[in-house]
Amino acid sequence: IAGITQAPTSQILAAGRRMTLRCTQDMRHNAMYWYRQDLGLGLRLIHYSNTAGTTGKGEVPDGYSVSRANTDDFPLTLASAVPSQTSVYFCASSDLAGEVDEQFFGPGTRLTVL
């Protein structure tokens, strides 16, 4: 079934450790996104990529980095995790060539930083 996969499903991480959240889509969408979702704050955009080889900063980019080496993969890296990065992380993708650029979301990664 076509869609977006994320790994890991959940992770408990010690503060200061490096962590990469993986995201892969098989819909050949040109745009991909990373959001974090926190209770009472809703979904907030971290980074995005409109096409392979380009990335941009969203609302809350500090402490995170991304890369887009190919169309399918969009990993999110926390270089040195802090407790405030405890959240649920959603990856999404969209086909910017469509009439309605709806975003399709992955199942999420629940990250706890202690």
Next chain:
Amino acid sequence: GQNIDQPTEMTATEGAIVQINCTYQTSGFNGLFWYQQHAGEAPTFLSYNVLDGLEEKGRFSSFLSRSKGYSYLLLKELQMKDSASYLCAVTDSGYALNFGKGTSLLVTP
């Protein structure tokens, strides 16, 4: 920047109609989306409005007034499975979305 407001919680009865409002203030506008999110799951797309008026899709309809910075999502013939969070999101770029904090809807028997 963008400011998107929606009620935090709503309760409605099975079989009834409920309207979830969303107001926004944006520096630019290129479309408004509604998503549904069940607890512990990913958001799923419900509707998209870029022109003023009503878009109907089965039991769900979405309305937009760009001059008023206002949208609503109308859910008819409510079912228990409609208990979920409903997320209003606006884009000024055509791709990156800015989400409101979501409205948690509880449908009671």
